[in-house]
Amino acid sequence: MKMSVLIAAGLMAATAATAALAHSGATGIVKERMDGMSAMGDVVKNIAAMMRGDKPYDAAAVRDGATVIASHSGEAMTRLFPEDSGGKPSEARPEIWSDWDTFSTLADRLAVLAEALEGAAENGLMMSGGGRSAGQGMMGAGSTMMDTGSGVMGSGSGMMGSGMMGTGPGMMGPGGALPDPAALAAMPADGVFNMVTQTCSACHTKFRLEKK
Amino acid sequence: MRKTVTVLLAALAFAGAGAAAMAVWPIGRPPDLSALQGNPDRGAYLARMAGCIACHTDVEGGGAPLAGGVALQTDFGTFHSPNLTTDAEYGIGDWTIEEFSKAVRQGVSPEGTPYYPAFPYPFYGMLTDQDVADLWAAFRTVPPVAIPSEPQEMRFPYNFRPGLKLWRGMFLEPKPFEPDPDRSALWNRGRYIVEGPAHCGACHTPRDMFGARQAELRLHGADGLPDGGKSPPITAEHLIEQGWTINTLKYALRSGVLPDGDAFGGSMGEVVRDGTSFLSDEDLTAIATYLLDKD
Helix, strand or coil: CHHHHHHHHHHHHHHHHHHHHHCCCCCHHHHHHHHHHHHHHHHHHHHHHHHCCCCCCCHHHHHHHHHHHHHCCCHHHHCCCCCCCCCCCCCECCHHHHCHHHHHHHHHHHHHHHHHHHHHHHHCCCCCCCCCCCCCCCCCCCCHHHHCCCCCCCCCCCCCCCCCCCCCCCCCHHHCCCCCHHHHHCCCHHHHHHHHHHHHHHHHHHHECCCC | CHHHHHHHHHHHHHHHHHHHHHHHCCCCCCCCHHHCCCCHHHHHHHHHHCCHHHHCECCCCCCCCCCECCEEEECCEEEECCCCCCCCCCCCCCCCHHHHHHHHHHCECCCCCECCCCCCHHHHCCCCHHHHHHHHHHHCCCCCCCCCCCCCEECCCCCCCCHHHHHHHHHCCCCCCCCCCCCCHHHHHHHHHHHCCCCCHHHHCCECCCCCECHHHCCCCECCCHHHCCECCCCHHHHHHCCCCHHHHHHHHHHCECCCCCECCHHHHHHHHHCHHHCCHHHHHHHHHHHCCCC
16 A cells, blocks of 8 residues: 555656656746646647547537636736747747737737637537638639638639638738637637647747757 | 542552651640640649748738748758749749749749759659649739849859759759559559659758758658758658557648647648648548558
């Protein structure tokens, strides 16, 4: 009995040590924001498995996960990035501070989308097929690109009409306007989740140092 | 009797003329590209897949689609993607489809100067005539933007553009795509996309000091990408070892989300955002099928 408690305690300590090492010795506010990112990553991992069909869809888990993401985004995220908190072991790029508006807009966008996902969780999946549209084959009905209104080119809608940036996914950072929260919450959960992860990726692309 | 001779002579003459005509009858002519009917929607899809839009649109700076202006810093100097809109003076508005084809598949400008291989024409050599016609049809629908392309800023000796002819002679082996009849249509489609338009090897295959891809290290990952980035290996061995499946790979290319819950950053974030997220389910399946195949 005593032995097993000791072993359990040892294992827990080892796990904690590994987790700490994974973020290579970060402390203080840098560690705090890394932990927040990890917590969001765990949620994304779980929900993404549902989106891929590797796990059954679980509305409650999606809603709870969305709450976790919301709690680490917006102001809760940006307050963890005070000026001069970059440099090793942080993976933050200096552009965060030289382009603070873009960074904070993305953080706010994540908050809006995560809250929308809480509401959309019950809507279930539309089941995304291909590309950014609801998914038809590339030659199918016209073109995948045109369906979302994100087409750059193409005969249909005068090509540049809607702009190539795509209104749909709206990843273009501060430029792309989001639908209002009620409309977002009425969307299928996978659609909103896509917008969440596109925001993550847009922010990583611009503001995170990449390791191999 | 006379009549028979006349008929025979006529027949012979006719046969002779026929034979002569047959002898000079040209066959195997290069297809007349302008005679092909291009599909602009399919071309637009291809422009996404091939990264035309990603590289020739200054998304960050709010530039117009395909108006160029994206800077690419490399060990050889800084490249600036040119204006590809239909503006006749600053874009490609006064080009013919033949000139477009030569530029895209052979890397030669209408003036006969070679393009730097930062423009991945060594991959685009796999495009079919129909692909080129479709792309051209799509490019013709781009509104003109009267912004001049920035000149390339290459370091010596790379700024001596004719030197590229040497490079071409040493490294350029344009190969049209030939499907492997022993493999499935899906696998062949994947190979075409990966090795052709999607030009995965442009970043995932290391280059030598001349900027040529090292064939024996195909898709083994590379350091020193533009802007100092690195790319991971994407060989089947590596992907399988890392636990990737067709399903997770497809999902990552569509959404930017990795199996561990992380989201792509770096240039792969842009590739997904501007390219692979627009691809059809079938094409993503084809890419994943090909990349995860060890043979």
